[in-house]
Amino acid sequence: MRVHIASDHAGFELKSHLVAHLQEAGYEVEDHGYHEYDKLDAYPPVCFACAEAVAKDPGSLGIVIGGSGNGEQMAANKVKGIRAALAWNEATAELAREHNNANVISLGARQHDLAEATKLVDIFLSTSYDPASRHQSRIDMLSEYEEKH
16 A cells, blocks of 8 residues: 655654654555755645645555644645544544545644554554445535535
């Protein structure tokens, strides 16, 4: 599976850790930046790039990272076809995929240590979505609204 990833300055260390972790686990990782630490980096451009790549790459998933994960989630959700979820514990990481068919996870690097954040990503990436579930009608409502507005 291909995993697209991006972060601002606050998530740079976590992103670097996750890229190595995911590659070791056999994922194909595409890093959308930033590639060097700069405390002035802004999250919208890289989150847009990551989310656009996920939207154009069926079957892939994305990870966006910042200090809190809130702005990164908001930026990713501006891209048509993206359902980005802020994960703050194991249940929200799992339910984002299982119930909402989220295709991007957003993390707050200042909210989790490396081990906890890695666990959230692993849960998100390993949880599948069942399109025959009762939740599909809600996903369809979101998609329909997105198409019309």
